[in-house]
Amino acid sequence: MGLADFVVRRILLMIPTLIGVTILIFAVTQLFTPEQRATLYVTNEKQMNNIPLLIEQYHLNESIFVQYSNYVQQLLQGNLGFSQTSRAPVLQTILRKIPATFEVVMMSIPIIIFLGIFLGVVSAVHRDRPIDHVTRTAAIIGTSLPSFWLGIILIAVFFSGLGWFLPERASSWAQNYIDLSHNWTTYTGLYTVDGLLNGKPDITLDVLRHMVMPTIVLVTIQIALIIRVMRSSMLEALGKGYITAAKAKGLTNTEVINKHARRNALIPTITVAGLLTAGMLTGVVITETVFNIDGLGRWAVRAAGGGGIVPDIPAVLGFALLSGIIYVVSNLIVDILYAVVDPRIRLG
Amino acid sequence: MSTKERSRFSDFRAGIAPAMSDFRFTLRKIRKSPLSIVGIIIVAIYVGMAIFAPWIAPPAVGTRDPSMIWNDGYALPPKPPGSPVIINEGARNAGYTSHIFGTTQMQYDIFYGCIWGVRTAFRIGVLVIAIALIIGILLGSVSGFYGGVIDELMMRFTDIVLAFPGLILAMALVIALPIVWKIDVGYLLVVLLLFVGPLIIGHFLKIRGLWTFLIGVAGVVAFVALQTFLLGTTIWTWSLELGQLDKVLIALTLVGWPGYTRVIRGEILRIKGEDYIEASKAVGCSDLRVITKHIVPNSIYPVVIMASLDIGSMVLTAAALSFLGIGSPEGYADWGQMISLARNWMVLQYWYVFIIPGIFIFVFVLGWNLLGDAFRDILDPTLRRK
Numbered sequence: 001m002g003l004a005d006f007v008v009r010r011i012l013l014m015i016p017t018l019i020g021v022t023i024l025i026f027a028v029t030q031l032f033t034p035e036q037r038a039t040l041y042v043t044n045e046k047q048m049n050n051i052p053l054l055i056e057q058y059h060l061n062e063s064i065f066v067q068y069s070n071y072v073q074q075l076l077q078g079n080l081g082f083s084q085t086s087r088a089p090v091l092q093t094i095l096r097k098i099p100a101t102f103e104v105v106m107m108s109i110p111i112i113i114f115l116g117i118f119l120g121v122v123s124a125v126h127r128d129r130p131i132d133h134v135t136r137t138a139a140i141i142g143t144s145l146p147s148f149w150l151g152i153i154l155i156a157v158f159f160s161g162l163g164w165f166l167p168e169r170a171s172s173w174a175q176n177y178i179d180l181s182h183n184w185t186t187y188t189g190l191y192t193v194d195g196l197l198n199g200k201p202d203i204t205l206d207v208l209r210h211m212v213m214p215t216i217v218l219v220t221i222q223i224a225l226i227i228r229v230m231r232s233s234m235l236e237a238l239g240k241g242y243i244t245a246a247k248a249k250g251l252t253n254t255e256v257i258n259k260h261a262r263r264n265a266l267i268p269t270i271t272v273a274g275l276l277t278a279g280m281l282t283g284v285v286i287t288e289t290v291f292n293i294d295g296l297g298r299w300a301v302r303a304a305g306g307g308g309i310v311p312d313i314p315a316v317l318g319f320a321l322l323s324g325i326i327y328v329v330s331n332l333i334v335d336i337l338y339a340v341v342d343p344r345i346r347l348g
Numbered sequence: 349m350s351t352k353e354r355s356r357f358s359d360f361r362a363g364i365a366p367a368m369s370d371f372r373f374t375l376r377k378i379r380k381s382p383l384s385i386v387g388i389i390i391v392a393i394y395v396g397m398a399i400f401a402p403w404i405a406p407p408a409v410g411t412r413d414p415s416m417i418w419n420d421g422y423a424l425p426p427k428p429p430g431s432p433v434i435i436n437e438g439a440r441n442a443g444y445t446s447h448i449f450g451t452t453q454m455q456y457d458i459f460y461g462c463i464w465g466v467r468t469a470f471r472i473g474v475l476v477i478a479i480a481l482i483i484g485i486l487l488g489s490v491s492g493f494y495g496g497v498i499d500e501l502m503m504r505f506t507d508i509v510l511a512f513p514g515l516i517l518a519m520a521l522v523i524a525l526p527i528v529w530k531i532d533v534g535y536l537l538v539v540l541l542l543f544v545g546p547l548i549i550g551h552f553l554k555i556r557g558l559w560t561f562l563i564g565v566a567g568v569v570a571f572v573a574l575q576t577f578l579l580g581t582t583i584w585t586w587s588l589e590l591g592q593l594d595k596v597l598i599a600l601t602l603v604g605w606p607g608y609t610r611v612i613r614g615e616i617l618r619i620k621g622e623d624y625i626e627a628s629k630a631v632g633c634s635d636l637r638v639i640t641k642h643i644v645p646n647s648i649y650p651v652v653i654m655a656s657l658d659i660g661s662m663v664l665t666a667a668a669l670s671f672l673g674i675g676s677p678e679g680y681a682d683w684g685q686m687i688s689l690a691r692n693w694m695v696l697q698y699w700y701v702f703i704i705p706g707i708f709i710f711v712f713v714l715g716w717n718l719l720g721d722a723f724r725d726i727l728d729p730t731l732r733r734k
Contacts, residue, residue, distance in 0.1 A: 016504065021508060028520055029524075140383075140717050146671075146687070148668060149709065153706070157696065159694075281513045281516060285519075285672070300519070304674050305523060305674060328511050
C-alpha cells in the first residue's frame with residue numbers, strides 16, 4: 001500500500017468518527033427541554049423571542065430521527081445557533097475568537113516539543129544520574145500543578161508584584177488602537193503578525209509581553225508528556241543492536257545519539273502529539289479564564305455559567321463540537337505523519 | 349486439618365503463587381524507589397486527614413451540612429492567618445478562637461475548607477474512578493471476549509467519546525444534566541432483564557454465549573423501539589434531585605469510562621490466546637465461567653491499579669471545573685472552588701487565599717503521580733524482571 005492509499009483510507013475512516021461526534025453532541029442536546037434546544041437553531045437575535053415557532057419549524061417535539069436529520073442539515077449549513085454570551089451567531093463568534101487562542105497555542109507548541117525532546121534525550125542518556133532525577137522530578141511536579149493555580153501565582157508575582165508581564169491579550173492603549181484606529185488593517189487576526197504588517201512593532205512587543213504568562217502555564221503543564229515518552233523511547237532505542245553496531249564501528253557517543261538513537265526514538269513521540277492537542281484545548285480554557293484573554297476558552301467558560309450568565313447552550317455545544325473536530329483531525333494528521341516517518345506503518 | 353483440606357489449601361497456595369510472586373516483585377520495586385515511598389506517605393497522610401476531619405477541624409456547632417465551610421460574617425476582603433473569630437458563635441463554641449489559615453472572600457475559614465476538602469477530593473476521585481472502572485470492566489470484557497461486530501461497535505463508540513478533551517465534554521454534560529432527574533427505573537430494569545436474562549438462561553442451558561448475547565441485544569432493541577414508537581409510557585419513575593456536585597460526578601464518570609474499557613479489552617485480547625483459556629473451554633466451561641473465573645481475574649490486576657492511580661488527575665479535573673465556576677457551589681469545602689474565590693485577590697498580600705488551598709491540591713495530585721510513576725515501571729511488561 002502506497003502512502004496515497006494510506007492517506008485516503010485514513011481520511012475515509014475519519015468520517016464515521018466525525019458522524020459519531022455529531023451524534024454524541026446531539027445526544028447531549030436531548031437532555032435539554034425543547035425550549036432550550038431551540039436556541040441551537042437560532043440565526044439572529046430577533047428569533048430569540050420566537051422560540052415556540054422554532055420548535056414547530058424544526059420538529060423539536062418529534063422523534064429523535066427527525067430531529068437529528070434537521071440538526072445535521074443545520075450543521076452542514078454552518079449554523080451552530082446563536083450565542084447569548086457573545087450576542088452573535090456561534091460560528092461567527094468562533095471565527096472571531098480563534099486568532100487569540102491560536103496565537104498562544106502556536107507560541108507554546110514549539111517550546112513544548114523542542115524543549116521536551118531535548119530534556120527527554122538528556123534524561124535518557126544520563127539515566128539514573130542526577131540530571132535524570134532532576135528532569136523526571138520536574139516533569140512530575142509539572143503534571144501535578146493545577147494550571148489555574150500556577151496562573152494565579154504568576155499573576156501575583158509577575159504582574160501584581162513585579163509588574164513585568166501582564167494579563168489579558170493586549171494593553172488597553174494597544175487594544176484601543178486595534179479596535180478604533182482607521183490605520184489598522186486586520187490581515188490574520190493575530191495581533192503579533194498584524195502589528196508587524198501594520199508597521200506597529202510596539203503593538204507586537206506589547207502583545208508578546210502579555211503572552212508570556214499563559215505560555216509558561218501551557219508549557220509547564222504539557223511538557224512532561226513529551227519528556228516522559230521521549231525518555232522511554234530513547235532508552236529503548238539505546239538498547240538496540242544497531243546502537244552497539246554503530247559504537248563498534250567507532251562512532252563517537254554524540255554521533256551515535258544524534259544520528260542513530262534520537263531519530264528512531266522520535267517516532268513514538270509523534271504519536272503523543274495528538275494528546276498534546278487535547279491538552280492544549282483544555283489548557284486554553286483555563287489559561288484564558290485565569291488571564292482574562294478574550295479567546296475561545298474564556299467564551300466557552302462564560303457560556304457554561306462560569307461568569308454568572310445563564311447557560312448559553314449553543315456556545316458550549318458549539319465549542320465542544322469544535323474541540324471534537326480539531327482533535328479528530330489532529331489525530332489524522334498525526335497518523336499520516338507517523339506513516340510518512342515510519343514505512344512499517346503503511347506497509348504493515 | 350484433614351488431608352483433603354490440606355490438599356485444598358496447597359491447591360490454593362499453588363493457585364495464588366504467581367500473584368504472590370508478582371506482589372513480592374512489586375514490593376521490592378517500591379522499596380527500591382524512594383519517590384514512590386514519598387508518594388505512599390503523602391497519600392496515607394491525606395487518607396488520615398479524610399478520616400479524622402471531624403476531629404482535626406470540628407464543624408461549627410449547629411451546622412447542618414459539615415461539607416459547607418463556616419464563615420465569620422460576610423465582609424468581602426480576606427483576613428490573614430491568626431485573625432480572631434468574632435461573629436460566628438457556633439464556630440467559637442466548636443473551639444475556634446482564630447482563623448488558623450485566615451479567611452477567604454466572604455469570610456469562609458480556609459483551614460476548615462482545606463481539611464474537609466480532603467473528603468470532597470476522595471469522594472470525587474474514588475466514586476468516579478470506581479464507577480468508570482466497573483463500566484469499563486463490564487464492557488471491555490464483553491468486547492474483548494467476543495470480538496467481531498460487538499467489539500467493533502464498542503470500540504467505535506469509545507473512539508467517539510475519546511474524540512473530546514475530557515474537561516470540555518464534562519463541561520457540556522454538567523450544564524446539560526437537569527437538576528431534577530426523572531429516571532424510569534422500571535424501564536431500566538426491563539432493559540437489564542432482557543439483556544442479562546438470556547445470558548443467565550443460556551449459561552444453564554449451555555448455549556453459546558454469542559447467541560445469548562445477540563438475543564439479549566435484539567430483545568433490548570425491540571423493547572426500546574416498542575416503547576419509543578408505540579407505547580411511550582413510563583413504568584416506574586424515580587425523581588432524583590441532583591446537586592451541582594452530583595452533576596460533576598456523573599459528567600466525569602461519563603467521560604472517564606472509555607479509557608478503562610480499552611485497556612481491559614487489550615488485556616483480555618492478550619490473555620485470550622493463553623493455553624489455560626483454551627483448556628478451560630476444551631473441558632466445557634461456559635462463556636460466563638471462562639470470563640468470570642479465568643479471564644477477568646487474570647487481566648484485572650494492572651488495570652485496577654492504574655485506574656486507582658488516576659484518582660489524582662481526576663481530582664485535578666474536578667478542581668479545574670470548580671475553579672471555572674461549573675463545579676461545586678460557593679462555600680462548599682472544595683479546593684478548586686476555594687481558589688476560584690481567590691480570583692479577586694491575586695496579590696501577594698493575600699497569598700494565603702490561593703497558596704494554601706493550592707498546596708492541598710498540588711500535594712494530593714503529586715502523591716498519586718509519584719505512586720503512578722513507580723507503578724508504571726513496575727507494571728510495564730517489557731521492563732519486568734530484568
